Amino acid sequence: MAELDLKAIQKRVSAGASYRKMVAAAEAGAPICVASAGIPNEVMHAMGVYPIYPESLAAISAGIGKAEPFFDESRTRGLSSTVCSYTRCGLGICWTGTTPFGPIPPPNIAITDVNVCSLHLTWWAYLEDHFTLPTFYMDMASTDDPGAPEYIDYYENQIREMVAFVERTTACRLDMDRLRESVRSSDLAGDFWRKMMELRRHRPSPMSFRTLAGQILPLVTSLGDQDTADFYEALYHQYLEGAKEGKTPAQGGEKYRLIWNGIPIWHHLQVINYFEEKGANFVWEPYTSLNWGNKTRTGRLDLDRPFHTLAEKYTNVLNNKPIARRFEYFDQAIRDYEVDGLVMFSNRSCRPMSIGQHELVQLITERHDLPVLIIEGDQADPEGFSWADARTRVDGFIEVLEGRRK
Amino acid sequence: MIGRFRELHEQRHDRARALKRQGTKIIASFYGLAPKELVRAAGMLPVQLVEDRDSRYEAKSGLLPYLCGMSKNLAGQIASNVLDYVDGVMVSTVCDTNRHLLDIWVHQRAFPNLWLVRAPTKNDEGALDYFANELRRLALELGAVSGTRVTDDGLRESIALFNENRSLFRRFYDARPTAGVSAEDTVYVFASALTTPVEEHNALMRELIGSLSPGVPGPDPKLMLSGLNIPMAVDVIRMAEKYGATVVTDDFTHNARYGSTEVPADGDPFRALARGYLRAVPAPGMYSFEDRAVGIRDTMERAGARGLIYLIQLYCDAYAFEYAILKERFDRWKLPHLRLEAEATPGSIEQLNVRVQSFVESLL
Numbered sequence: 001m002a003e004l005d006l007k008a009i010q011k012r013v014s015a016g017a018s019y020r021k022m023v024a025a026a027e028a029g030a031p032i033c034v035a036s037a038g039i040p041n042e043v044m045h046a047m048g049v050y051p052i053y054p055e056s057l058a059a060i061s062a063g064i065g066k067a068e069p070f071f072d073e074s075r076t077r078g079l080s081s082t083v084c085s086y087t088r089c090g091l092g093i094c095w096t097g098t099t100p101f102g103p104i105p106p107p108n109i110a111i112t113d114v115n116v117c118s119l120h121l122t123w124w125a126y127l128e129d130h131f132t133l134p135t136f137y138m139d140m141a142s143t144d145d146p147g148a149p150e151y152i153d154y155y156e157n158q159i160r161e162m163v164a165f166v167e168r169t170t171a172c173r174l175d176m177d178r179l180r181e182s183v184r185s186s187d188l189a190g191d192f193w194r195k196m197m198e199l200r201r202h203r204p205s206p207m208s209f210r211t212l213a214g215q216i217l218p219l220v221t222s223l224g225d226q227d228t229a230d231f232y233e234a235l236y237h238q239y240l241e242g243a244k245e246g247k248t249p250a251q252g253g254e255k256y257r258l259i260w261n262g263i264p265i266w267h268h269l270q271v272i273n274y275f276e277e278k279g280a281n282f283v284w285e286p287y288t289s290l291n292w293g294n295k296t297r298t299g300r301l302d303l304d305r306p307f308h309t310l311a312e313k314y315t316n317v318l319n320n321k322p323i324a325r326r327f328e329y330f331d332q333a334i335r336d337y338e339v340d341g342l343v344m345f346s347n348r349s350c351r352p353m354s355i356g357q358h359e360l361v362q363l364i365t366e367r368h369d370l371p372v373l374i375i376e377g378d379q380a381d382p383e384g385f386s387w388a389d390a391r392t393r394v395d396g397f398i399e400v401l402e403g404r405r406k
Numbered sequence: 407m408i409g410r411f412r413e414l415h416e417q418r419h420d421r422a423r424a425l426k427r428q429g430t431k432i433i434a435s436f437y438g439l440a441p442k443e444l445v446r447a448a449g450m451l452p453v454q455l456v457e458d459r460d461s462r463y464e465a466k467s468g469l470l471p472y473l474c475g476m477s478k479n480l481a482g483q484i485a486s487n488v489l490d491y492v493d494g495v496m497v498s499t500v501c502d503t504n505r506h507l508l509d510i511w512v513h514q515r516a517f518p519n520l521w522l523v524r525a526p527t528k529n530d531e532g533a534l535d536y537f538a539n540e541l542r543r544l545a546l547e548l549g550a551v552s553g554t555r556v557t558d559d560g561l562r563e564s565i566a567l568f569n570e571n572r573s574l575f576r577r578f579y580d581a582r583p584t585a586g587v588s589a590e591d592t593v594y595v596f597a598s599a600l601t602t603p604v605e606e607h608n609a610l611m612r613e614l615i616g617s618l619s620p621g622v623p624g625p626d627p628k629l630m631l632s633g634l635n636i637p638m639a640v641d642v643i644r645m646a647e648k649y650g651a652t653v654v655t656d657d658f659t660h661n662a663r664y665g666s667t668e669v670p671a672d673g674d675p676f677r678a679l680a681r682g683y684l685r686a687v688p689a690p691g692m693y694s695f696e697d698r699a700v701g702i703r704d705t706m707e708r709a710g711a712r713g714l715i716y717l718i719q720l721y722c723d724a725y726a727f728e729y730a731i732l733k734e735r736f737d738r739w740k741l742p743h744l745r746l747e748a749e750a751t752p753g754s755i756e757q758l759n760v761r762v763q764s765f766v767e768s769l770l
Contacts, residue, residue, distance in 0.1 A: 141525055359513045
């Protein structure tokens, strides 16, 4: 794929580039929106609204070891350290008005979902209250059946109301042609991401979960932007070549193929590298394969029905499905990706992802004779996490995998 | 007669089993935002799942260590067959923990019937339509369990009975600060409402209110207690009293707060019920923070409370977060308050002594 220069595009979609774009947009008078990850940013992109994602910024801050001042700010303001670390860090960013890249422009509006995580509701209600920000809540009723037509219809109406909210509170207006273009770019980005994930069936898989954890960022924060679609197209072709050449991040060759369940441990991403040093490679994660991308039944976005297709995509929340349904995804992935073992991240910050994990493991081990390692910790707050302990546990797990090969 | 409420609370499992033997089906709610009016209209007894102080339960819960004591306690009660009389549970989302415990219970087939109350978080016309339809769905499914169809008239009658209970609570809380009713007894007045047939509780409340007369005020300083976990609240009340304070009012999801808004009685009863529950019960994030904070301040003023103890159960992120938000107003208003955060275990509670004592002394 010679037409697309991956390095050049990467510079346009990096976290720092996104930050600079936002600052420039704010200086040019575009509205800035504090947005939760999980709302249709294709619509914001089409309307010319620039989002700030506190959760993504929290993950980035933790990943580069710059989250502590934000946690300190949260402590000062009376937030218990048992509250989600994304929330504490994200609020710290809002309170201090800064990020690891520099100061953030004052936001004009806020938009959140309410059913990916219950805290989003309280969190954005706080932003509305404390910063007197006009705030819109993308309502999703509690559900254990996110595919129900009436549920998707209700959310579709929420997207329309979101448009009305943005038009009411800013000078931005929705142009349907721009929305279709935004959805088209998003669809391409999601489709190339899906193809990338499928490349991981290749033995060896050419990808590192640690690298993907960074490369997924535009899929979370910059959908609708043509640069994002171009980035994933170029990335796909790079990985395709890697697969053909037998590349692998696993040192000494890919001996073990693993599943990682949960959010990456942003403050200790080297955990993933440590597995790779031992010849183990993560080849499937719900985080990369099920939480982001084109989460519709067909795997594509319906360009003729942009509101409906976005509703279908954004209501398809894995953790709102029963454990038995979640198990089916794992069961399929274990077969498709020829998995040798699983690592479950028991994440004290993310209860939706962690509750039911034990029961999921029960179902998996009943059907598949696979070893499971459970690592406890927090997605963004390193407090209480011991790198030495983690390594010891990984060593023990690798020994189990080795023992099973003999 | 006030001791009768405590008996009702302490005998709740035996009483439920006795009713079950007589043919009454029992439907539990987890937590208080499940529409119990529907359950009664379907001819069954609504009860709320209530935590109990027994260390064996937490040990048996099998839940993650960083989940709240209430969820672990309830999971332990299930594992110990304490809730063997329950025919079904309705889960209404308050936090991620309570929402996702449902997933585990479904997986475990812990109860014969399980429902998620699919409630929106807004209360505009679209949300009301959606939730009214959801309530009709639930009514059909509850009727299938009991064999009694939920009719409009039956639901109106049920709404009226629970509204009366709410109204009686308001009257009780208005009278309580000067009536010499102890804080601990008050806890059982509302705790018993969670598991007692509403007609019976209404009758007892009428009798109680009729019997109240001005009593001897307790010693200063006077306090308000905001909390969630009933056994923890009783411990903290005793602790405050040990250091010379009097808890003159309180704020739980199910006492004065529950009684703050009655369900409308006119029009389509399903839509009225939807209106009565959506953003109408003060719960973190589902209610205006300004109204919530003002409600606490006004309640304190009416009851003559000088200070507030805000009791958070460890790992309850909903209330831990709410506190940080309310604190901004409390600080602005110079409202004396003490945040306590503890596990629902005797050892953890014991460690609060010094802080409670210091807070009480700071108000003298």
